Amino acid sequence: MKLRRHTIDIPDELEREAEDAVRRLDDTRNVSAPPGTYFANLLVRTNERIDRATSGVAISLSWLARVAVPGVVAIIFFFIGLHYYAPETSRSSVVDVVNALPPAAFDSLLVDASSEDAVIVPPSLFDVSGDQLVEFYLETGNPAAVLEELPEQDVAAVAAILEARSINL
Amino acid sequence: MEPLTDLELVQQVRNGNREAYTELMRRYQKRVYWVARRIVGSHDDADDVAQETFVKAYLALGDFRGDSSFFTWLYRIAVNLALNVVRRHQMMNYLRDSPIISSLLPARDNPHSDLEAKELESRLNLAVAQLPEKQRAVFVMRYFDEMSYEEISQVLKTSVGGLKANYFHALKKVQEFLKDEAPQTHD
Numbered sequence: 519m520k521l522r523r524h525t526i527d528i529p530d531e532l533e534r535e536a537e538d539a540v541r542r543l544d545d546t547r548n549v550s551a552p553p554g555t556y557f558a559n560l561l562v563r564t565n566e567r568i569d570r571a572t573s574g575v576a577i578s579l580s581w582l583a584r585v586a587v588p589g590v591v592a593i594i595f596f597f598i599g600l601h602y603y604a605p606e607t608s609r610s611s612v613v614d615v616v617n618a619l620p621p622a623a624f625d626s627l628l629v630d631a632s633s634e635d636a637v638i639v640p641p642s643l644f645d646v647s648g649d650q651l652v653e654f655y656l657e658t659g660n661p662a663a664v665l666e667e668l669p670e671q672d673v674a675a676v677a678a679i680l681e682a683r684s685i686n687l
Numbered sequence: 688m689e690p691l692t693d694l695e696l697v698q699q700v701r702n703g704n705r706e707a708y709t710e711l712m713r714r715y716q717k718r719v720y721w722v723a724r725r726i727v728g729s730h731d732d733a734d735d736v737a738q739e740t741f742v743k744a745y746l747a748l749g750d751f752r753g754d755s756s757f758f759t760w761l762y763r764i765a766v767n768l769a770l771n772v773v774r775r776h777q778m779m780n781y782l783r784d785s786p787i788i789s790s791l792l793p794a795r796d797n798p799h800s801d802l803e804a805k806e807l808e809s810r811l812n813l814a815v816a817q818l819p820e821k822q823r824a825v826f827v828m829r830y831f832d833e834m835s836y837e838e839i840s841q842v843l844k845t846s847v848g849g850l851k852a853n854y855f856h857a858l859k860k861v862q863e864f865l866k867d868e869a870p871q872t873h874d
Contacts, residue, residue, distance in 0.1 A: 527848065528855040536858035537830065543865040545809045546831075552720075552730060560716055560734070564741045565709065571742050 693757035700748055708748075712741050715758060718832070719765045725827040726769035727776075728816050736772060740765040755841045763842045766828075770820050814864035821845075822857035829854050 648667055655663045665673060691699070691710075699707035719740050724733035744751075744761050751760055815823055824843060828834045829850075836847045843850070 528851045533851070533855055533858070536855060536862060539862050540811070540830070540858055540865065543862070544811050546811050549809050549812065552734075557716055557720070560720070560737060561709065561712055564712060564716075564738045567738050567742050568708075568745050571746060 694753060697748065697751060697753075697757055700745075708745055711757070715761055716741070718758075719761065722762065722827055722832060723765055723769045725812070725815065725831055726766065726823055727772045728812060732772050733769075736765060736768045739768050743768070759838065759841045762828075766824050766842060770824060773820055773823070810865055810868050811861065813868070814861040817864060818857050818860060822853050822860070825850055825853040826857040826861065830858075 648669065651667045652664050655661065655667065665676075668676065691707075693711065693714075696707040696711050700711070716737060720733055720737040723736035723740070724730065727733055727736060740761065743764050747764075751757065815826060818826060821843075825839060828839045828842065829836075834842075836850050839845075839850050840847050845853075
C-alpha cells in the first residue's frame with residue numbers, strides 16, 4: 519500500500535490574514551542594506567573567485583579530490599580484498615567422491631566384481647627387456663621388427679648364422 | 688537594441704563569452720544576496736553564499752538543461768547553499784552544548800553570539816531564524832520575494848500543497864514570536 523502524506527488545504531483568506539498580521543509587526547525596514555558599492559564589489563570578487571576555480575591548479579586539485587584519490591583508494595582496497603579472498607575449494611578426496619557415487623554407478627566402475635583388491639603396480643612394470651620384445655614380435659608374426667630391436671652385435675651374430683646356413687645349403 | 692534573454696546569455700557563456708556571465712550576475716546578484724541574507728541572517732554568510740552560488744552555477748552551467756528558467760535554477764543553488772550554512776550553524780550549536788568540544792571551538796563562530804544577534808537587527812529576522820529550514824526557505828521566498836507557489840515549487844521541488852502548509856505554519860510561528868517579543872511601549 520502506498521502511503522500518502524496528507525496536507526491540510528489552507529484557505530487563501532486564512533493565509534492572507536496571517537500574512538497581514540506579520541506585515542503589521544514587520545520591522546525589517548530597520549535592517550541595514552550593504553553599502554552602495556557592495557554589489558559592484560561583489561561582481562569583481564565573484565569574477566576573481568571564478569578565475570581561481572577555473573584555473574589549472576584548481577581543476578587539478580578538484581580532479582585529484584574527485585577522481586584520483588578515490589581511484590587509488592579503490593584500487594588499494596581491491597588488491598587488499600584480492601589478497602584475503604580465499605574461494606571455497608572442494609578438496610574432497612577420490613575416496614569421498616567414489617563413496618558419494620550411487621550404487622549403480624559404483625558397480626559399473628568394477629570390470630571384474632570378483633577381484634576388488636587393489637594391486638600396487640611397480641614402476642618397473644613397463645621396463646621391457648630386449649629379449650622380451652623379440653619374443654613378443656616373433657609370437658605376433660612380425661620378424662622384421664625383431665631386427666630393429668636387436669643390438670648391433672646380435673644382428674651381426676644372426677647375419678653370420680644365416681650366412682653359414684646359406685653356405686651349407 | 689533589446690537586451691539578451693537569460694537563455695541567450697547562457698548560450699553565449701557556453702560559447703566562451705565570460706562577459707555574458709558577468710551580465711547574468713549583474714542581473715541577479717541582489718536577489719541572490721538578499722535571499723541568502725534572509726535565510727542565513729548575517730551579511731558575511733550571505734556574501735559568501737552569493738559568491739559561492741555564482742561560482743557553482745558557472746561551473747555547472749553545462750548541466751543546465753533549461754527545463755526551468757535560469758533564475759529558478761540559480762535560486763535553487765542559492766537556497767541550498769544558504770540552508771547548508773544554516774545546518775552548519777545548527778551543528779556548531781549542537782556541538783557547543785558539549786563542554787569538551789566547545790572548549791576546542793573558536794568563540795567567534797558561535798551563531799548566538801551578541802555580534803550575530805545584532806546583525807539580525809530586526810525581530811522579524813530573529814523570528815525567521817527560529818523556523819525549521821524548510822519553513823524558513825518557503826517563508827523567505829513567499830513573504831519577502833513574493834514568489835508564486837509554482838515558482839517556489841520549482842526551486843524546492845515540493846508540491847504546492849506542501850508549500851502552502853509550510854508557509855502557513857511559518858506565518859503562525861513568526862506571528863507568535865513577534866507577539867511574544869513585542870516591545871512594551873505603553874502600559
